[in-house]
Amino acid sequence: TFGGGPLACATALTFMQTVESENLLAKVAERGRELREGLGRLATRFPFVREIRGEGLMVGMELSIEGAAFVNEGLAQGLIFNCTHDRVLRFLPAFTIQKKDVQEFLKKFEVVLAATAEKHAAFAASTSAAAGASSGSASKSITVNSRTKTATSTAPPRSAALAASR
Secondary structure (H helix, E strand, O other): OOOOOHHHHHHHHHHHHHHHHOOHHHHHHHHHHHHHHHHHHHHOOOOOEEEEEEEOOEEEEEEOOOOHHHHHHHHHOOOOOEEEOOOEEEEOOOOOOOHHHHHHHHHHHHHHHHHHHHHHHHHHHHHHHHHHHOOOOEEEEEEEOOEEEEEEEOOOOOOHHHHHOO
């Protein structure tokens, strides 16, 4: 590999000089604090948020419900983040993010949380109603690792967004 070659070393040196000359680590710490505080404020409005954690600009939001639908809604709003362990939304913005970018993200992410919570509540209500009205079991097809299997269930099929997370 070329990991220790002159080009890689020159690139690493230039990056380290930029980190020092632009006080990048202090800016990362400040933007991370702003992001965690903003997410914390949002968390008080949404009971499914369990915890906000992270260091610098590596931030996670643990949920009590599955997170795939939030990722899909985020993409629809122009945001890119992912979900790990089914219930942790992970945010990894660029080191060069500005304060105004954090504020813009938080505004858009609030829309994501509200829209997804509304869809989740509607889905949960329809699932409860269908489960209460259903007697016996029904057969449905589910996709698991790109293979279709038949399962027996009393509940309706999961939404595409939730099924995609599996």
